[in-house]
Amino acid sequence: MDNNQDLYCVGCGSKLQTTEKTKAGYLPENTLKKYIESDEQELYCQRCFRLRNYNDIMDVELDDSEFLSILNKISDEDALVVNLIDIFDYNGSVIPGIQRFIGNNKMILVANKEDLLPKSVNRDKLKRWFHRQAQNDGLNPVAEILISAKKNTNLDDLLSLINKYRGNKDVYIVGTTNVGKSTLVNSIISMSSNIKNLVTTSRFPGTTLDRIEIPLDDGAMLIDTPGIIHNYQLAHFLNKKELKEVTPSTEIKPKVYQLRGLQTLFIAGLARIDFIDDIKTSAIVYVDNNLLIHRTKLENADEFYKNHKADILNPPYDPQTLPEMQMFKFKATEKSDVVIAGLGWITIPAGITIKAYAPKGVEITLRKAIV
Numbered sequence: 001m002d003n004n005q006d007l008y009c010v011g012c013g014s015k016l017q018t019t020e021k022t023k024a025g026y027l028p029e030n031t032l033k034k035y036i037e038s039d040e041q042e043l044y045c046q047r048c049f050r051l052r053n054y055n056d057i058m059d060v061e062l063d064d065s066e067f068l069s070i071l072n073k074i075s076d077e078d079a080l081v082v083n084l085i086d087i088f089d090y091n092g093s094v095i096p097g098i099q100r101f102i103g104n105n106k107m108i109l110v111a112n113k114e115d116l117l118p119k120s121v122n123r124d125k126l127k128r129w130f131h132r133q134a135q136n137d138g139l140n141p142v143a144e145i146l147i148s149a150k151k152n153t154n155l156d157d158l159l160s161l162i163n164k165y166r167g168n169k170d171v172y173i174v175g176t177t178n179v180g181k182s183t184l185v186n187s188i189i190s191m192s193s194n195i196k197n198l199v200t201t202s203r204f205p206g207t208t209l210d211r212i213e214i215p216l217d218d219g220a221m222l223i224d225t226p227g228i229i230h231n232y233q234l235a236h237f238l239n240k241k242e243l244k245e246v247t248p249s250t251e252i253k254p255k256v257y258q259l260r261g262l263q264t265l266f267i268a269g270l271a272r273i274d275f276i277d278d279i280k281t282s283a284i285v286y287v288d289n290n291l292l293i294h295r296t297k298l299e300n301a302d303e304f305y306k307n308h309k310a311d312i313l314n315p316p317y318d319p320q321t322l323p324e325m326q327m328f329k330f331k332a333t334e335k336s337d338v339v340i341a342g343l344g345w346i347t348i349p350a351g352i353t354i355k356a357y358a359p360k361g362v363e364i365t366l367r368k369a370i371v
């Protein structure tokens with residue numbers, strides 16, 4: 001693109017660019033050429049083009065400071081905040097400081113992707129667990145709800161809650177990347193047949209990023225905000241294809257392992273759990289159904305990992321892209337989940353000590369078992 005002649009998207013105001021696909025204002029070089037040759041006055045970036053023509057919302061990347069400045073602006077407004085969290089990846093998707101950013105505005109906390117959890121997980125228990133977690137993180141919502149944006153589960157109830165608490169205010173949908181904001185917005189749009197004109201996008205003042213405004217019946221707006229990638233999400237280490245392989249898309253079928261002790265479970269090339277006690281035990285693994293789980297003797301585990309990472313143990317497929325593994329040691333005093341952010345969890349019985357490994361930067365935590 002000719003730098004002397006900066007062009008801007010008429011949809012979101014981003015400066016148009018042809019080099020970085022995932023960044024704001026991207027437009028393929030060819031499309032831009034055609035635009036210019038046809039003397040077209042209204043140039044749209046790819047994101048706005050798809051939004052206008054296909055109601056398809058694409059994510060763009062932004063860094064922490066941009067995200068936080070967007071959140072901060074919400075505290076200046078009189079609005080209702082809907083904070084989406086991925087119930088499968090609570091730690092990876094919760095925003096602990098959110099209360100500070102939204103000021104006095106009310107917040108509805110939404111646990112999305114409930115369809116991923118096995119049917120055997122009691123939903124009332126799950127809600128209580130979610131409530132406790134949120135409380136521990138200092139969140140203070142006016143309401144909490146479990147939904148599946150993809151399967152439309154409980155969306156009517158969510159809409160009722162939104163209507164109950166918003167008065168005639170605007171509604172902000174916030175959350176980290178991949179929690180399902182766009183899916184939710186699209187589901188709401190398709191449920192509300194009288195929302196026809198999904199064109200309006202406008203910029204967050206002071207940032208390069210657009211927000212997507214969907215007009216509600218009374219003239220207020222439903223506003224989809226861009227998300228942020230938490231630093232410890234697996235998304236930092238995996239490419240799109242690999243990320244897709246580790247992210248479950250259907251109900252997880254728990255896998256039970258009877259272990260002799262002094263054994264190791266590898267979860268693809270991304271995690272390793274060593275059972276370091278010389279006693280019989282069991283473990284239940286909750287990860288994507290198609291992900292490889294490989295059992296070895298503890299004494300052979302180092303050698304096996306060295307020889308087979310990014311080969312039998314995949315994804316990842318390229319050993320170069322993986323940072324070194326980091327070890328966490330836990331002793332479960334009660335039945336507990338060893339949670340590997342973004343990947344899933346392994347339930348272990350009380351009294352068991354394990355060493356857990358994941359790529360440096362990916363958080364591993366121990367929590368009271370959900371199930």
Ligand code: GDP
Pocket residue numbers: 059112113114115116147148149150151175176177178179180181182183184227248249250
């Ligand atoms: P955003 O980055 O917050 O806008 O998230 P997206 O709406 O793009 O969703 C990220 C991924 O999660 C996509 O692969 C969606 O299909 C998936 N997803 C969103 N909502 C749900 C849900 O309720 N259940 C399941 N299983 N997947 C979901």
